[in-house]
Amino acid sequence: MDCSLSEYFKKRGSIKTIGVIGMGYVGIPAAALFARSFDKVYGFQRDSSSSGYKIDLLNSGKNPLKGEEPGLDDLIRETTDKSKFECTADFSKISLCDAVTIDIQTPFLNPGDLIPDFSALEEGIRQAGRYLTKGSLIVLESTITPGTTAIWAKKILEEESGFIAGEDFGLAHAPERVMVGRLLRNIQEHDRIVGGIDDASTKRAMELYGPVLTSGNLIPMTATAAEVTKTAENTVRDLQIAAANQLALYCEAMGINFYDVRRGIDSLKGDGITRAILLPGAGVGGHCLTKDTYHLERGVKIADEQSVDFPEGVESLYVTARHINDFMPRHMFHLLKKGLNRSVKDMKGAKVALLGWSFLANTDDARNTPAEPFYQLCKDAGAEIRVHDPWVTGWPGIDIRQDLESVLSGVDAVVVFTAHRMYYQLDSEKIRKLSGSNSCVIVDGRNIIDPDTYIRNGFVYLGIGRGDKNSHPL
Ligand SMILES: NC(=O)c1ccc[n+]([C@@H]2O[C@H](COP(=O)([O-])OP(=O)(O)OC[C@H]3O[C@@H](n4cnc5c(N)ncnc54)[C@H](O)[C@@H]3O)[C@@H](O)[C@H]2O)c1
Numbered sequence: 001m002d003c004s005l006s007e008y009f010k011k012r013g014s015i016k017t018i019g020v021i022g023m024g025y026v027g028i029p030a031a032a033l034f035a036r037s038f039d040k041v042y043g044f045q046r047d048s049s050s051s052g053y054k055i056d057l058l059n060s061g062k063n064p065l066k067g068e069e070p071g072l073d074d075l076i077r078e079t080t081d082k083s084k085f086e087c088t089a090d091f092s093k094i095s096l097c098d099a100v101t102i103d104i105q106t107p108f109l110n111p112g113d114l115i116p117d118f119s120a121l122e123e124g125i126r127q128a129g130r131y132l133t134k135g136s137l138i139v140l141e142s143t144i145t146p147g148t149t150a151i152w153a154k155k156i157l158e159e160e161s162g163f164i165a166g167e168d169f170g171l172a173h174a175p176e177r178v179m180v181g182r183l184l185r186n187i188q189e190h191d192r193i194v195g196g197i198d199d200a201s202t203k204r205a206m207e208l209y210g211p212v213l214t215s216g217n218l219i220p221m222t223a224t225a226a227e228v229t230k231t232a233e234n235t236v237r238d239l240q241i242a243a244a245n246q247l248a249l250y251c252e253a254m255g256i257n258f259y260d261v262r263r264g265i266d267s268l269k270g271d272g273i274t275r276a277i278l279l280p281g282a283g284v285g286g287h288c289l290t291k292d293t294y295h296l297e298r299g300v301k302i303a304d305e306q307s308v309d310f311p312e313g314v315e316s317l318y319v320t321a322r323h324i325n326d327f328m329p330r331h332m333f334h335l336l337k338k339g340l341n342r343s344v345k346d347m348k349g350a351k352v353a354l355l356g357w358s359f360l361a362n363t364d365d366a367r368n369t370p371a372e373p374f375y376q377l378c379k380d381a382g383a384e385i386r387v388h389d390p391w392v393t394g395w396p397g398i399d400i401r402q403d404l405e406s407v408l409s410g411v412d413a414v415v416v417f418t419a420h421r422m423y424y425q426l427d428s429e430k431i432r433k434l435s436g437s438n439s440c441v442i443v444d445g446r447n448i449i450d451p452d453t454y455i456r457n458g459f460v461y462l463g464i465g466r467g468d469k470n471s472h473p474l
Pocket residue numbers: 021022023024025026027044045046048051052103104105106120121123124125127141142143144176177178179180287288
């Protein structure tokens with residue numbers, strides 16, 4: 001009788017060589033941190049036209065990620081210099097690894113039909129299955145539909161390897177809870193959810209993640225519970241943001257200042273009471289909050305259990321929240337239209353400066369940026385729209401400039417979409433001169449400018465949640 005999985009792990013000894021499949025926002029910092037704590041890390045990256053360049057870049061000690069990532073440049077240089085971190089497209093080296101993590105993108109083709117595009121992930125899992133060895137551990141870190149690890153991934157790995165998960169190799173899910181701009185810090189400081197398909201896999205996965213944690217704790221559970229934790233934590237966050245967005249829309253309609261109401265609500269504290277209201281904004285972007293709700297919804301739909309007991313004909317609260325957040329770029333367009341009407345200008349032919357393309361302040365990550373639907377609405381309405389972003393240097397079909405003055409000169413309207421640090425320094429007098437207009441419109445999607453300063457300088461001001469200012473006297 002072959003030995004049990006725990007015995008395989010024991011015979012193999014402690015984890016020394018690790019493979020990380022997918023050199024992206026998640027895989028690169030994860031691999032670099034593993035390389036600091038373990039003997040050797042192989043970063044597996046397919047040699048694709050869009051990302052193959054990362055292999056040589058990383059092997060030369062350079063960080064392919066733009067934007068501010070404290071500590072990552074040095075850590076990549078340090079670990080590659082010591083040959084502890086090597087990037088490759090040769091997946092056969094997976095056979096040298098004691099543990100392999102998979103950090104491949106998991107977008108939705110079309111959220112409406114809840115069908116994720118797991119094609120890239122499947123290719124990566126098949127590569128892992130092809131070369132994994134007895135007594136190794138496979139960990140899915142990608143954000144996936146609940147049920148994926150223990151059913152779909154397990155089946156593929158067993159098909160490709162001829163081994164049995166839970167007997168010949170370990171299998172777990174350990175979701176990444178990182179945010180661009182704080183990748184290294186999040187991996188080390190956030191508590192780490194670790195969910196194996198069985199106890200032996202969970203324990204082995206804890207051996208893998210323990211050494212990279214500084215203040216974070218390990219939180220063991222089953223693989224499916226780990227998948228639900230990850231998708232639900234982002235679903236709930238998206239719901240909280242939608243609650244703030246809806247309240248902001250109400251405050252605008254009622255002519256009051258959302259931030260007065262927020263301060264008032266926050267004042268109710270103590271005795272375990274919490275009513276934390278997040279911030280309304282021009283929209284919710286990113287790779288995670290825009291899709292994890294649909295992973296959770298799909299998970300409950302495909303679960304073997306009987307269908308969920310839920311009120312008849314009522315849409316999921318979580319999907320409704322997604323619709324509210326996805327509406328915010330259109331609301332920004334409505335505010336712009338209102339402002340141009342007040343300054344007696346047509347949207348058609350209006351020159352509009354869009355400030356901020358990335359979905360998050362001070363990063364270059366523009367995936368699912370809410371600025372894109374807004375941009376399209378303006379274009380479709382005949383406006384001439386110019387985009388500025390200090391971090392995002394390129395985007396398919398969009399001319400993104402880094403020279404703010406050239407974007408602002410001669411404009412009829414300025415629209416703030418991202419709270420980049422430099423936009424807090426915007427000078428109303430300078431913008432008025434650059435625009436050459438005595439009634440330039442300014443729409444603040446991130447509450448970063450002072451309305452009264454701009455109104456005093458002759459601007460037509462509108463801001464999200466600012467019902468007290470959006471119809472100010474001209
Ligand atoms: N970006 C974040 O801040 C973040 C945060 C939390 C969770 N996540 C999740 O982590 C996962 C990865 O996200 P990401 O942002 O790192 O994606 P990414 O697109 O930045 O990186 C994915 C990398 O995997 C590579 N890849 C794709 N298929 C491959 C294959 N078959 N073999 C080898 N490499 C392959 C791609 O070329 C790319 O370099 C996703 O599921 C995402 O939801 C991301």
